[in-house]
Amino acid sequence: MNLSPEDLQKVYREIHDQLIAEFPPGTVEYRENDSDSKYIPVQPYIHRLETAAGMHWSWRLSGQPQIFDREEQIMVTGILKIVEAEREGIGFANFQRYEDTGKIKNLKYAILSASSDALRNACDLFEMGWKDLAPYRKWAKNPGTGLSVPLTGAGKNMEEQSSHRNCVVCQKPLTLNDEEYLKELNIKHPYHREHIPQHLVKNQTKNR
Incomplete structure (x- = not known):
């Protein structure tokens, strides 16, 4: 782009404002084996990059994938470029080996999965998804993140939004506010909130 540094900065800021906007409700998902682990799949990130940055973004892997035999994980790194700004993401994925040959049976899938993880990590470094993940992240309460203003969409009305779990007492869906309080007290x-047995609250308060 044959633009002055000032004009490049202006273009980048205009794109960045679109990148960090909240995603549609329902974009944040939870992993099937861990209901406390909220994340955004790679596809919404790619769609946001396409709609906000168009031809002004690119993604490439940097270096060769690294294999950690002991952990049975593969690691990749990649560079996300938006206008002239670059962020390096790092990603991991599990793999399995054939018992007879020792070869990795799902190498291609593991590399693709690690690459997606790395792209999400790079998007995070551009502050993408912060507003959506803020209700589930302790760091979001830090005023230094710039997220200390009231959130809209996915980040508002935690008292009203339902989680995927039902209360064991009344069988009605918990709210996100209930989930946050349970997490603070380490109650599985x-x-x-009003149905938590008092002995659980007292025990957790003592352990703090």
């Missing part, structure tokens, strides 16, 4: 079973 789903309870509405």
Whole structure:
């Protein structure tokens, strides 16, 4: 782009404002084996990059994938470029080996999965998805993140939004506010805040 540094900065800021906007409700998902692990799949990130940056973004892997035999994981790094700004992401994926040959049986899938993880990591360094993940991240309460203003969409009305779990007492869906309170108290079973047994609250308060 044959633009002055000032004009490049202006273009980047205009694109960045679109990149960090909240995603549609329902974009944040939870992993099937860990209901406390909220994340955004790679596809919404790619769609946002396409719609906001168009031809002004690119993604490439940097270096060769690294294999960690002991952990049975593969690691890749990649560079996400938006206008003239670059961020390096790092990603991991698990792999399995054939018992007879020792070869990795799902190498291609593992590399693709690690690459997607790396792209999400690079998007995070551009502050993409922060507003959507803020209700589930302790760091979001830090005013230095710039997220100390009231959030809209996915980040508002935690008292009203339902989680995927039902209270063991009344069998009604928990709210995101209930989930956050349970997480603070390290209580695994789903309870509405008003239905939490007092002995659990007292025990967790003592352990703090």
